[in-house]
Amino acid sequence: MNFEDIQKQAKAEWGHLQQSSNPRILIGCATCGRAAGAQEVLDAFKAELTKRGVEATLIEVGCIGLCYTEPLVTIYKPNRPGVCYGDVTPKVVSTLIEDYLINDDPRPDLALGTVGDEAIEGIPRLFDLPVLKPQVRLVLRNCGWIDPENINHYIANGGYAGLARALKMPQEKIIEEIKNSGLRGRGGAGFPTGRKWEFCYRTASEEKYLICNADEGDPGAFMNRSLLEGDPHSVLEGIVIGAYAIGARQGYVYCRAEYPLALKRIETAIGQMEKFGLLGDNILGSGFDFHLKIKEGAGAFVCGEETALMASIEGRRGMPRPRPPFPATSGLWGKPTNINNVETCANVSQIMRNGWKWFTQYGMEGCTGTKTFSLVGKVKRPGLIEAPFGITLREIIFGIGGGIEGDKEFKAVQTGGPSGGCLPSKFLDMPVNYETLTAAESIMGSGGCIVMDEDTCVVDIAHYFLRFTKQESCGKCVLCREGTKQMVDILERIAKGGGTSEDIDLLQRLGKVVKAGSLCGLGQTAPNPVLTTLKYFRDEYDAHIYEKRCPAKVCKDMISYAILPEKCVGCGLCLRSCPADAIRGEAKKVHIIDQSKCIKCGICYDICPPKIAAVTKLSGAEVETPDEPIPVGTGGEEHVGGY
Amino acid sequence: MSGDTDMETIHLTIDGKVIEAKKGMTVLEAALNAGIYIPHLCYHADLSPSGACRLCIIEIEKGRGFPTSCTTPAMDEMVVHTDSPEIHEIRRFAIQLMIADHKDDCLTCNSNMGCELQALAAYLGITDLPFPKTTERKELDLRNPLFTRDPNKCIICGRCIRACQELRGVGAISFINRGKEVVVGTAFDRPLADADCRFCLACVEVCPTGALTDRDMAWRTREEREAALIPCTHACPAGIDIPRYVWLIGEGRFSEAAAVIKEKVPFPQVLGRICPHPCEDECRREKLNEPIAIRMLKRFATENDDGLWKKNNIKKPPTGKRVAIIGSGPAGLTAAYYLTKQGHSVTVYEESSRLGGMMAACIPEYRLPSDVLSAEIEEILQIGFEVKTDTRIESLAPLFEQGYDSIFVAVGAQQCYSLRVDGEDSPGVMNELSFLKEVKLGNKVELGSKVAVIGGGNCAMDVARTAIRLDVKEVAVLYRRTREEMPADSEEVDEALREGVKFIFLANPTKITSENGKIKLECIRMELGELDSSGRRRPTPIEGSEFVMEFDTVIPAIGQMPEIPDAFEINVERRGTVQVDPNTLETSRKGVFAGGDAVSGAATVIEAIASGRKAASSIDQYLGGTGVIDEELIPQEECDLFLGRCEGFSDSLREMPNHIPMEERLSTFKEVELSYLEEVAIREAQRCLRCDLRLEISPAILPPLKIYGE
Numbered sequence A: 001m002n003f004e005d006i007q008k009q010a011k012a013e014w015g016h017l018q019q020s021s022n023p024r025i026l027i028g029c030a031t032c033g034r035a036a037g038a039q040e041v042l043d044a045f046k047a048e049l050t051k052r053g054v055e056a057t058l059i060e061v062g063c064i065g066l067c068y069t070e071p072l073v074t075i076y077k078p079n080r081p082g083v084c085y086g087d088v089t090p091k092v093v094s095t096l097i098e099d100y101l102i103n104d105d106p107r108p109d110l111a112l113g114t115v116g117d118e119a120i121e122g123i124p125r126l127f128d129l130p131v132l133k134p135q136v137r138l139v140l141r142n143c144g145w146i147d148p149e150n151i152n153h154y155i156a157n158g159g160y161a162g163l164a165r166a167l168k169m170p171q172e173k174i175i176e177e178i179k180n181s182g183l184r185g186r187g188g189a190g191f192p193t194g195r196k197w198e199f200c201y202r203t204a205s206e207e208k209y210l211i212c213n214a215d216e217g218d219p220g221a222f223m224n225r226s227l228l229e230g231d232p233h234s235v236l237e238g239i240v241i242g243a244y245a246i247g248a249r250q251g252y253v254y255c256r257a258e259y260p261l262a263l264k265r266i267e268t269a270i271g272q273m274e275k276f277g278l279l280g281d282n283i284l285g286s287g288f289d290f291h292l293k294i295k296e297g298a299g300a301f302v303c304g305e306e307t308a309l310m311a312s313i314e315g316r317r318g319m320p321r322p323r324p325p326f327p328a329t330s331g332l333w334g335k336p337t338n339i340n341n342v343e344t345c346a347n348v349s350q351i352m353r354n355g356w357k358w359f360t361q362y363g364m365e366g367c368t369g370t371k372t373f374s375l376v377g378k379v380k381r382p383g384l385i386e387a388p389f390g391i392t393l394r395e396i397i398f399g400i401g402g403g404i405e406g407d408k409e410f411k412a413v414q415t416g417g418p419s420g421g422c423l424p425s426k427f428l429d430m431p432v433n434y435e436t437l438t439a440a441e442s443i444m445g446s447g448g449c450i451v452m453d454e455d456t457c458v459v460d461i462a463h464y465f466l467r468f469t470k471q472e473s474c475g476k477c478v479l480c481r482e483g484t485k486q487m488v489d490i491l492e493r494i495a496k497g498g499g500t501s502e503d504i505d506l507l508q509r510l511g512k513v514v515k516a517g518s519l520c521g522l523g524q525t526a527p528n529p530v531l532t533t534l535k536y537f538r539d540e541y542d543a544h545i546y547e548k549r550c551p552a553k554v555c556k557d558m559i560s561y562a563i564l565p566e567k568c569v570g571c572g573l574c575l576r577s578c579p580a581d582a583i584r585g586e587a588k589k590v591h592i593i594d595q596s597k598c599i600k601c602g603i604c605y606d607i608c609p610p611k612i613a614a615v616t617k618l619s620g621a622e623v624e625t626p627d628e629p630i631p632v633g634t635g636g637e638e639h640v641g642g643y
Numbered sequence B: 001m002s003g004d005t006d007m008e009t010i011h012l013t014i015d016g017k018v019i020e021a022k023k024g025m026t027v028l029e030a031a032l033n034a035g036i037y038i039p040h041l042c043y044h045a046d047l048s049p050s051g052a053c054r055l056c057i058i059e060i061e062k063g064r065g066f067p068t069s070c071t072t073p074a075m076d077e078m079v080v081h082t083d084s085p086e087i088h089e090i091r092r093f094a095i096q097l098m099i100a101d102h103k104d105d106c107l108t109c110n111s112n113m114g115c116e117l118q119a120l121a122a123y124l125g126i127t128d129l130p131f132p133k134t135t136e137r138k139e140l141d142l143r144n145p146l147f148t149r150d151p152n153k154c155i156i157c158g159r160c161i162r163a164c165q166e167l168r169g170v171g172a173i174s175f176i177n178r179g180k181e182v183v184v185g186t187a188f189d190r191p192l193a194d195a196d197c198r199f200c201l202a203c204v205e206v207c208p209t210g211a212l213t214d215r216d217m218a219w220r221t222r223e224e225r226e227a228a229l230i231p232c233t234h235a236c237p238a239g240i241d242i243p244r245y246v247w248l249i250g251e252g253r254f255s256e257a258a259a260v261i262k263e264k265v266p267f268p269q270v271l272g273r274i275c276p277h278p279c280e281d282e283c284r285r286e287k288l289n290e291p292i293a294i295r296m297l298k299r300f301a302t303e304n305d306d307g308l309w310k311k312n313n314i315k316k317p318p319t320g321k322r323v324a325i326i327g328s329g330p331a332g333l334t335a336a337y338y339l340t341k342q343g344h345s346v347t348v349y350e351e352s353s354r355l356g357g358m359m360a361a362c363i364p365e366y367r368l369p370s371d372v373l374s375a376e377i378e379e380i381l382q383i384g385f386e387v388k389t390d391t392r393i394e395s396l397a398p399l400f401e402q403g404y405d406s407i408f409v410a411v412g413a414q415q416c417y418s419l420r421v422d423g424e425d426s427p428g429v430m431n432e433l434s435f436l437k438e439v440k441l442g443n444k445v446e447l448g449s450k451v452a453v454i455g456g457g458n459c460a461m462d463v464a465r466t467a468i469r470l471d472v473k474e475v476a477v478l479y480r481r482t483r484e485e486m487p488a489d490s491e492e493v494d495e496a497l498r499e500g501v502k503f504i505f506l507a508n509p510t511k512i513t514s515e516n517g518k519i520k521l522e523c524i525r526m527e528l529g530e531l532d533s534s535g536r537r538r539p540t541p542i543e544g545s546e547f548v549m550e551f552d553t554v555i556p557a558i559g560q561m562p563e564i565p566d567a568f569e570i571n572v573e574r575r576g577t578v579q580v581d582p583n584t585l586e587t588s589r590k591g592v593f594a595g596g597d598a599v600s601g602a603a604t605v606i607e608a609i610a611s612g613r614k615a616a617s618s619i620d621q622y623l624g625g626t627g628v629i630d631e632e633l634i635p636q637e638e639c640d641l642f643l644g645r646c647e648g649f650s651d652s653l654r655e656m657p658n659h660i661p662m663e664e665r666l667s668t669f670k671e672v673e674l675s676y677l678e679e680v681a682i683r684e685a686q687r688c689l690r691c692d693l694r695l696e697i698s699p700a701i702l703p704p705l706k707i708y709g710e
């Protein structure tokens, strides 16, 4: 079958689905959706539809990124726009079937937004919602809207047209096209993809390899997973185009074993491609042969580093090695190898389909296109987002993310995963790209975005991230292995109140040395959280060291809990829930915490009803409390305010 | 790594100095080659670079960051700086971080003054640590007998892993765990033996610190080190290159193996049968399970020799000098052989009618068949020297008068020690040497039915095992200490026991009486006391424990001493041995040298051969030659460092030789031990740990000495 016929067939199938008289129900069933209960929703739909004898087509789709309101369901009825519903539960399912499917009431009160040209009274357009409006979805365009296990859905939406076009072009022209598009690697370093391809293409060798890096080891990152689950073909198409451009006949997708659904989707997609002649020998009759294998990674963060990844594929321990030689000259099994990130590959498909000019309309000078981010932490609307380069952190956090949870104060945002820097509010209006983040001493990384509020202690957070990189260090080079260990120890010391003024200097010097001297990107970025917090939040370190005070009241050794006598109503709730028997008191008497017994678990603080809020957390301050339980309302007028 | 195809010369500037390098070299190699030292620890000249220690970082003009010079290819016109404040800071921290995690008991560490970490700390001027030292201690790994692993001193440079993988192709060890928990170990922490370790100790050789150290070893000089590391060759009095010939046998190259042996000894066939193999006692494999059967391999190689060595066997042109050698035992013939090769004209005088000394006259046929000895002597004679048998020399003066320039006295030790007990001359008490000689000559010796042999050495074993092959009922060996202290080879004792010889330990004869053709042997019980000068426990009689046994024949075999005619006019020691300069073997009389048992007292063939070699060298020098008798019968070849993986290597047991059936042993004098079959010999040879390969590994390059006060 030639590609036109394949396309025709796919479009027919897609059109048939659109025109069907049966309603279509799309359920977001990616890993995130499932975690939120999508499977139960799906089951409820199946059961309820059968029970009521309603005919409808159920389609499991990927994620549209609105994690905060999952499970998500979109219902298409003939001659109506799609209506997207959030926070769907099995109970909501029966309501929707009853009200919308049977009685044709779209229930605007439950709907998030409409999808499509037409509108429905009382329901906003989905893409006009503040969470989606600033977004530009190129890479994620199909996620949540097509069946990821149906290759025809992908093809009908323009899929593989880029490959078909590429296969008719000379290799140099493709490389030229990618170079012109300005596409830069989305795996972290932002190296121009076209140039990387060119190096590999120019290295003469019978055998070459192309590897797609789907390791995604940063905790909290799930962009690549989501893309692979929601639209695997968009990635695979880019892989085949890249392979053709550099002249590789064998490729690998290196995906962590913790991504079972993504792995399954890739496997299914590969099978379909082979059936359609899009993979294997003589792809689309072009004479180009390319085979693709899946390689499961054991889940070490460092295995995402390209040289470690190649060692892992070769069956060796996943440890980085110095470059040169670069993979483009000597990579997998010593052969020229090109490694690209999942998102990079997906961008390639788009560029080859729409042309480089189209691509450059997005983003900014030197940094074209879009980037996906996983927006997590203390934001109101966490999720998977895609925005053009040049968007500001403010637009991401306060626009798309809806601001800080509980309307607390923004403190910092960490970009780039566990080894990114923590940027304070002064960077909120900085347009985001590789260079600006680096200048601010952070990194783009793979697009992690962790938002922190005023209750976050920077010493604690630096310690937390560094402990992660320390554990994930492969242990090969001394600066990363031993240096991170020493830095973690110093931070622990500071958090415990044992810090000295020399510690700051030592942290700073050590951090710089580890950054400058480590072998691979892991060590070279690991000190970022420490160095940036030292730079932007130095006063907090000083408070820990000189005043033995944790301003955010997080570091256990520097805080204490007290019951304010003027507020306590003597209900006894705290007394009953204290696991350490540290609270004394009787009904209607002011309760007292015995500091020598208190283990600082904070249970009393959490359990004291917000209306009363008699338990207070202190650091570097004290409140006067009675020695013995006294009747409520009799004392403690002078509250020596805490921090 | 040096590229061998493209040897194009390039020029780069390092620290302002233009240096020449070959294309394909790394910057570090180019610098070291040009005498510019760049600190490094995980780099090793024989191993692939790793970039782990971060010490060899450099800056390259127009380049970014601090690449490691061990992995950066040297390029034409490259401008490199090996030091800067930033680089210095990184290096210092790297070393300090290592030290913080490194147990420091430097003064008592096996690697003291040889430790590269120590040297670098000194070189970089580290005098303090900004971090607390790790206090928690990991357990010492003593699970293998040859080396100690102290994980507390490991700096995770990975050299051992690379050596095991890259040099040896074994791959028994690797990094385990991640981050700070990384250690070097075997998969699942199995003992090394179970990870198919070959115990070649390449890992120990390349370890820069005291993390891997040889167990129970110390040395001060290079020679001491080599002796300790290759103990077999060192233990061989003649210094045969044992690892080399054992390896050649393992490779199936038997003639070459034989040539290697022949480089040091003219009697390989004899040694292959009767050498007491001090080498095997020192074999490092013994610590693992059982030593390599070096003697049996020697026998196998020489039996399968097609004479390849002869191609390179050279004889120097005649010098016109003449040497007389008195005695045709192993010492005399060895000296004759090498002196002849040096171009001297040699005459050997032998008082009996047969050449070979004790080898021909006394060593029992079942251990050393006469035809084997004769053939070997035949071959030696082909080098071309004169022999005069049935000629006893009583005085040296006539020889000098005949025009000999030098004389070598190698008359052996022919006089048996006496028991020094009453009744020693009674009928039925026999001299051990005459007994062995008579039997060897095929003469009938009447022993009666019960025979006692007194003594615990190899000679006593020869007597006992010879006696049991004659028409007797019982042969008992009396020894005043226990089996453990017996100087005889334990194989000999085993075989004697197997053949039915009885042993009576801790018994010493006190009196012999003869009555009606029977001998009453009165003995006293002994007990072992304090250690004596030989390191064995001294036997002392237990008072009142006398007892009597009856025998038909008693043969004392407690050793022999030389008997030097007074007319030789050379000084002798108290025990009748010839007094010589230990370095030259020259006697008190000018031009007269002595060796073999005549100097040492009754000893072994291999010692006699070694002594003959030494004498040959000294006499050659005395006669104006170089004294160099070492030869290369096959060319030395570049060693292949690769061993490869071999399942179950460390468990493989020593191959035991087959023996002829017991009935035949007891009724004939047929040679008891059978040679190895080819596959058995190869298997045995391949058990060798190849300790010698360690010396082929390049030494580490230490920082230039720090001069104090500069």
Ligand SMILES: Cc1cc2nc3c(=O)[nH]c(=O)nc-3n(C[C@H](O)[C@H](O)[C@H](O)COP(=O)(O)O)c2cc1C
Binding pocket: A184, A185, A186, A187, A188, A189, A190, A191, A193, A196, A213, A214, A215, A216, A217, A218, A301, A302, A303, A304, A305, A306, A307, A339, A340, A341, A342, A344, A345, A446, A520, A521, A522
């Ligand atoms: C510690 C570490 C972890 C990394 N993890 C990933 C990863 O999970 N996924 C990825 O695509 N790139 C990862 N990278 C970056 C890769 O080394 C490599 O630069 C990237 O795959 C190249 O693809 P690109 O050019 O398309 O960005 C990691 C790098 C480091 C140093």
Ligand code: SF4
Binding pocket: A302, A319, A320, A472, A473, A474, A475, A476, A477, A478, A480, A481, A518, A519, A520, A521, A522, A523, A524
């Ligand atoms: S920087 Fe860390 S992760 Fe990278 S090679 Fe060094 S020890 Fe391994």
